[in-house]
Amino acid sequence: MNTFKLDRREFLTLTGVAGGGLLLGCSSSSNSSQAMFVKNNQAHKLNIFVSVRPDNRVDIINHRSEMGQGAKTGVIQMIADELDVDWEKINVVQGLGDKAYGSQNTDGSTSVRKFYSKLREIGASARTMLEQAAAEYWQVDVSQVQAKQHKVFNLTNGNSLNYGDLAELAAKQPIPNVAKLTFKSKEQFKYITKPVPIVDLHDMTTGKATYGIDVELDGLLVASIERCPVLYGKVKSFDASGAKAIPGVVDVINMPETVKPVVFSAGSGVAVIATNTWAANQGRKALKIEWDLGENKDFDSEQAFADMASKAQNPAKRSAEKGDITAGFAKAEQILEATYKVPFLAHAPMEPPAAAALVTDTSCEIWAATQNPQAVMDNVAGMVGLKPEQIKVNVTLLGGGFGRKSKADFVCEAVYLSKKLGKPVKVVWTREDDLKMGYFHAGATAFIKAGVDKHANITAWQQRSVMPSIKTTFAPSTDDLLDVELSLGFNDIPFQLESLQGESSGYVNPVRIGWLRSVSNIPHAFALHSFVDELAHANNIPTHKYLRQLYAEDRLIDPITDYGFKGYKNYDESLQRHPISTQRFKAVLDKLEQTVNFDEALPAGQGWGLAIHRSFVSYVGVASKVEVKDGKLTVLAMHSVIDCGVAVNPDRVESQLEGAMIFGLSLALMGRIDIKQGAVSQSNFHDYPVLRMQQCPELSVAIIQSDAYPGGVGEPGVPPVAPSLVNAIFTATGKRYRELPINQYLTV
C-alpha cells in the first residue's frame, strides 16, 4: 500500500481518456512492458473514487480527514472489499475538497456510518465495470465472468485478466445500475471487520508522515499572529519596529477586525511574517500592541457558572414532556435533586492548528490540517473573490483534531495573509494560541430532580440543561439551546419513567463555542449517569442492578412520541435503522458484568463505578476502578464495552475506545478552561494538563459482535468516562463530586 499524491490537473483529466494505448491482455510481468507501463501508466477512472492503472495498481480516494480515528483506512477498506482488490496494490489518494464526494465534514463520528452503503456501492460498481470489460473482451456474457483478488476470471475456461489489463476497457463501460449491484456477505469480507493496519503506519514510525505544520512550498513564508485576547476586541494601534528588527522577519501585517458573528473568520490581531517559524515567533514577541478590548472585556467564567447554576434552578424553555410530573412527585416515596457542572474545555490536539495558502489573482490553493475542506472552500471564497469550487484544498494528515480543526479560522488567516503578500504563507499556531484562541467546549450546568416509588422506580424526572449554545458562534445573541444539542444524551433517556419534563436554557457567552469530541453528551452524560448512581445508592441497590431495573423490558424508545421531543435528531439517522434499544443497553451491561465483578469486596478506599451511554447511535459502557488514599486518587483500571453495530476495523474501534478513555480521563480529572476579564487564563500543558502515561490505568476494550448497521466510533467512548469515574470515587469514599474537574478535590 502506498500513499500517493495526485495532481489536480491529473485528477481532472482522469475521466476515462484513452491515453496509454496499452493492449488488453498485455502481461505486466515482463521487464520490458514494465517500462512501457511506467511511461503510459495513466489511471483510468471508473468512478470518482476508483481508478485503475495499467501497471495493475488501483488508486482509491479517501475523501475524509485522517486525524487518528482511522477513517482513511476504513474508507479504503469499505471500497476495496467490494472492489476485491489486493491491498498491496492500492495507491491511497487523499481527495481534495470537492462536493462530488458528498460530505467531507469529518465530524460527528460519521465516516463509517454515513458512507458504509455508499462506499461499498462505489467498490461494487467499479468491480462490475471490470467484469463487464472482461466479458466484452472474451465475448461472453457477464454472468460468465467473476472478479476475485485483483483479477477477473472467465468461468467458462478458467482464463484470467489482471485489473490493470482491463483498466482502459473498464473505464469505457456504462456505469452499472446501483439496484443491480451485488455485495459480499459478511462471511466473504476480506477487509471489512478485519483489523487492517492503518495506511500511514510505516510513515508514522519513521517521521515521514506529513501534517499541516509540515507543508513546504517554494518561497514559503511563516506567519505567527498575536490575536486580540478578547473576542470582538480590536487593535487600537501597534508598533512593528521591534519585530522588523528581528533577522528573518519580512513583514508585519494588521489582521482584519473580527466581525460579528465571528463564525470561522480570521480576526483582530497583528501577524509577523518571517522566513522561518522561530523568527516569526520572536518578531511577534517584539510587537507593541494597544488593544481596544471591546464589549467582552469583563467576562468572567466563574460569574457565568453562577448565573447558569441559578438559571438551572428555575423553569426554562420546555422541550420534552411525558405524563404528569406534579402527580409523579406527589406520589414519590423519595425525591432527590442535584446540580452538575462541567467547565469550558479546549481540544488541545498535539499538532496546533496550521495551514498554508497560495493566493494569486486568479487562484487560491490551500494545504491544511482541516477536518472540513468544503467548509474551508465556503469560508475563503468570498475573501479571494472566487467561487467555492474554484478553491483547491489539499488535506494533510491532522495531528489530532477532536473537533477543533473543523473550524476554518486558521485557514482563513493563511488565505488573508497570502492574498496580502502575493506569496505562499503558512500560519503556525503556538500551543498558547491553541489554548487561548479555541472554539471551546461549552461550560455547562445541568439540574436533575427525580422522585421514586418504594421500589425505586421513577415516578417523576425533571431535568434542565443550561449552557451557551454552539449557535452563539454563529448568532451571538442566541440564548436557548438547539434541538441537536438537546438530542445529545438529554431528551433521549433510556430509562423507564412515569413522567418527564425536559427544559433548557442557553447562555449568551462571549467566547467562541465549538464542538469537542462527543459535544453536549459530555455534560449530559455526566449529570444523567451520576444522578442514576445517586438514586441507586439512595435506594441501597447496586448501580449495575438498578440500571437493569430502569432499562426494564426490551423496548425501543422514541423521544418524539415517548417524550414529545419533536426536535429529536438521532445523530441524523432514522430511528428505524438506528433505534434506541434497551436490549442493546442491557447487552452492554451484561458484558461489563462479565468483565468486572461490581460487587466484589475491595480494600478500603477502593471502588468500582460504571456508566452506559448511547451516542452517535453506538452504545458504550465504561467501568472504572479507583483508589483514594490520603487525598490522592489513582485510577486503577478502566474497561469499555462498545456496541457499534458492524465494526469495520475492530483494531481501530479498540484504539478509539482506549483513546476515548484517556481523553475522558483528561477532562474529568484535569480539564478546565477559565476566562477572566474576557481572556483565557490557561496557556500551555502546565496549566491545561492532559493525561500522561503514569496516570493511565490498565485499560481493556470489548466489542459486542453485531450485524447491526454501523454506528459511530470516534466519539461515543468519551461520555461515559467521567460519570463512571465519579461513581467509582463515590463507592470508594462516599464523597459525591458533582463538579469537574476532580483535581480541585483530589490529587491526581
Place this chain on the structure above:
Amino acid sequence: MELKINNQIHQVDAPDEMPLLWVLRDLLGKKGTKFGCGQGLCGTCTVHVNGQPMRSCITPVAVAKNSEVTTIEGVDEQGNHPIQIAWRENNVPQCGYCQSGQIMSALNLLSNNSTPTDQDIDSAMSGNICRCGTYPRIKQAIKDAAKVMNQNKGAKS
C-alpha cells in the same frame, strides 16, 4: 555553524539561541521532529544530543555544536529498528503526530535499561504526551522491543 545530524554534516546559518527544533524543521527540512508546546512540556520534539534525549523546542542550536544529533529520521534508514517494528506490530499510532518523540524517548530508555519495569517505562515516558491516548500500546511496544533487542544482543555475543 556546522551540525552533525544522523551522522551527516550540515552547514546552517542560524543564531546560537535559535531552538534546535526550528533549525531541524525550517532550515534543514527535517520535518520528522514535531512541534507540540514550545516549552519542553510535551516531549513531541524529542531528539538525542550525544545520546541524551533533549526537548529540541527549548534547546538552543549552539548546544548541538560539536555534538551528535539523532532525529527520528536517523533511527533506522528503513524504519526497521526493533522499536519501530514493535510500534507497528502493536498498531500504536492514531494520529501519529507525537510518535517521533515517543520513539526517541523509548529509544533512550532501552539503551539505558534493557529490561524496564512498568514503573521504569512510566517514568521514562512521563514527559511525552499523546493526546490520542496510545499509552497502553506504547508501553506494550516498549516491552516487545526490549525482548527483541535483548535477543539480538544475545545472538551477537
